[in-house]
Amino acid sequence: MEFKTENGIAVPSVTMEQMIEVDRIAVEETGPNLFQMMENAGRNLAELTIKTLGDDWRKQNIIVLAGTGGNGGGGICAARHLANRGANIKVCVTEPExxxxxxxxxxxxxxxxxxxxxxxEKLQNENPDLIIDAIIGYSLTGEPRGKALELIKWTSQHLGIIISLDVPSGINSTTGEAACHFIRPDITLTLALPKTGLHPSLTGELYLADIGIPNKVYKKLKLNYQQPFNHHYYIKLRSEIS
Incomplete structure (x- = not known):
């Protein structure tokens, strides 16, 4: 899979293992730390949500579905930024404990x-205009289970707009293999770099968010990286099957 910006800049993609190493180098050597990356991801996600809903976004019902890891944290962070701006927002966490x-x-x-x-349980009574999928992220191996699976099944029953954070829940970020139950979003906001498994048939519109990782991190992994964001903090990507 090859990814390019609307201006034709090629953006390298990474496997799950490579993205784990990107995160490790950032946290242990260069920065930013996990909280800073999560904050950047969440703010970008909030901005994309507002853009997607248009002028009447404060009148729309938004639900964030959050898992227990970093992907869930990004979704919860987005919920805060949206709430601070007057959005009608609810958050459901798989396992808060x-x-x-x-x-x-x-x-x-x-x-x-x-x-x-x-x-x-209360989620069953909701009929949102927009759902933010921040359940699993790039680290899925095997089939979703437990509460995460419940949220994926619930999402598939609703007609509202769906935005997935980083990777649609239920999709293997390296191979693009779909679990028995997975989320098929209208939009995916992937973080730092696109993942090799983000097939266009699975992601909807694909955007890339800058979460503040220095170029030095990508150079350490020998990735052919040219800064694609210009003056933006998230950009639209197009994907091509190579």
Missing amino acids: KLKEVTAYQLHILKSTNAKIISI
Whole structure:
């Protein structure tokens, strides 16, 4: 899979293993740290959500579905930015008691906003205009299970706009293989670099978000990286099967 910006700049794609190494180098050597990357991801996701909904975005019902890891933290962060701007937003977390530290801190901050945190049981009564899928992210191996699977099944029953963060939940980020149950979004906002498994039939419109990783990180991995963002913080990509 090859990815290019609307201006024709080629953007390298990475496997799950390569993205794990990108994150490791950033956290252990160069920065930014996990919280900073999560904050950048969440703010970009909030901005894309507003752009997608248009002028009446404050009147629309938005639900964020968040997992326990970094992807969920990005979704929760986006919910805060949206709530701070007056959005009608609710957040459903798969297992709040199992949140990783940085994600738990995002939920802690969210509780000081007007966003509503709802259980999976209460979710059954909701009919959102837009769903943010921040359930799993790039680290999926095998089939989704438990509460994550419940949220994926719930999403497939609704007609609202769906935006997936980084990788649609239920899709293997390296191979593009789909689980038995997966989310098919209208839009995917992938982070840092596109993933090799982001097939255009699975992602909807594809955007790439800058989360602040220095070019030095990509050079260490010998990736042919040319900064594609110009003055933007997220950009649209087109994908081509090579």
